[in-house]
Amino acid sequence: MSTSPVIDVADLNLTYGGFHAVKDVSFQVQRGELYALLGTNGAGKTSTLEIIEGHRRPSSGAARVFGHDPRKRSAVRPKVGIMLQESGFSPDLTVKESVALIGALTLREDRVERVLGIVDLNRKAATLVSQLSGGEKRRLDFATAAWGSPELVFLDEPTTGLDISSRDDLWTAVDKLREDGSTVVLTTHYLEEAQQRADRVGLMHRGTMHREGTVAELTRQLPGVIRFTLPPTAPHPPVKGSRRDDGTYVIETFTLARDLKELLQWAEGHHIDLQGLSAGPTRLDDVFRALDTDD
Numbered sequence: 001m002s003t004s005p006v007i008d009v010a011d012l013n014l015t016y017g018g019f020h021a022v023k024d025v026s027f028q029v030q031r032g033e034l035y036a037l038l039g040t041n042g043a044g045k046t047s048t049l050e051i052i053e054g055h056r057r058p059s060s061g062a063a064r065v066f067g068h069d070p071r072k073r074s075a076v077r078p079k080v081g082i083m084l085q086e087s088g089f090s091p092d093l094t095v096k097e098s099v100a101l102i103g104a105l106t107l108r109e110d111r112v113e114r115v116l117g118i119v120d121l122n123r124k125a126a127t128l129v130s131q132l133s134g135g136e137k138r139r140l141d142f143a144t145a146a147w148g149s150p151e152l153v154f155l156d157e158p159t160t161g162l163d164i165s166s167r168d169d170l171w172t173a174v175d176k177l178r179e180d181g182s183t184v185v186l187t188t189h190y191l192e193e194a195q196q197r198a199d200r201v202g203l204m205h206r207g208t209m210h211r212e213g214t215v216a217e218l219t220r221q222l223p224g225v226i227r228f229t230l231p232p233t234a235p236h237p238p239v240k241g242s243r244r245d246d247g248t249y250v251i252e253t254f255t256l257a258r259d260l261k262e263l264l265q266w267a268e269g270h271h272i273d274l275q276g277l278s279a280g281p282t283r284l285d286d287v288f289r290a291l292d293t294d295d
């Protein structure tokens, strides 16, 4: 099996008129990975993806997909499934007709029943697309992207508009695709999903690839947080922190477990109730919040 990257982006730049939207962005996605391309609004994710998907020509630099220029559609498209934010289905076609039509365009082999089964839409096979709910349309989008289990799948905000149970079902379907060997590129504003699912994260900010790595690598750069409120008469806790105006004590720490243990032992020894105690490691949300203070 080839070990060359599925996606290889090198020094990519894109300008719209005088506006520099993508600045020297480089990253690779390896076979079988789930790579989450995340970022603040306007960071340049869609612009970068449009180049990788072959819809846009970069101003400079290069994107390679399976070793090819992505605009060489005959070489790349048969291996790629794309779930866009806005589906392009004709409202006059049924669910079954839509999947069959888009599936035929991929030149991959598959069956309508199998693909609709992945997203539990076989019951709606004869329904017009215009009569589907927003969540059902999203699942249909996924079904067309999954047609023929493509080697590379782009999921652009795949769970937007889905209720919690449909979301779980969709992720189960993504897991199934990955078991079949698909490489997945995900964009989402649900950081929780990226935190749970991504093998690696590329974090874009103002056109640049601000940070890249596993979730553990990205979150390790920021401290975990312990919060609690102390009775006014309580002595100073043993772990260094700061007291906020509202009386909350906040400890930011890179040794969360050790400090929490010390704090709990101290509270027990002094018979002190740590009101509203919460403790947690850094999450991707925190990495995002730190972006603006990094500037």
Ligand SMILES: Nc1ncnc2c1ncn2[C@@H]1O[C@H](COP(=O)(O)OP(=O)(O)OP(=O)(O)O)[C@@H](O)[C@H]1O
Residues within 6 Å of the ligand: 016, 019, 021, 039, 040, 041, 042, 043, 044, 045, 046, 047, 048
């Ligand atoms: N066709 C265009 N012409 C001019 N500017 C554009 C065009 N498309 C995008 N931009 C600008 O380029 C920047 C990056 O946009 P892009 O859509 O790639 O960001 P994004 O990371 O996908 O954002 P979001 O999370 O909000 O969807 C933004 O400032 C946007 O206004």
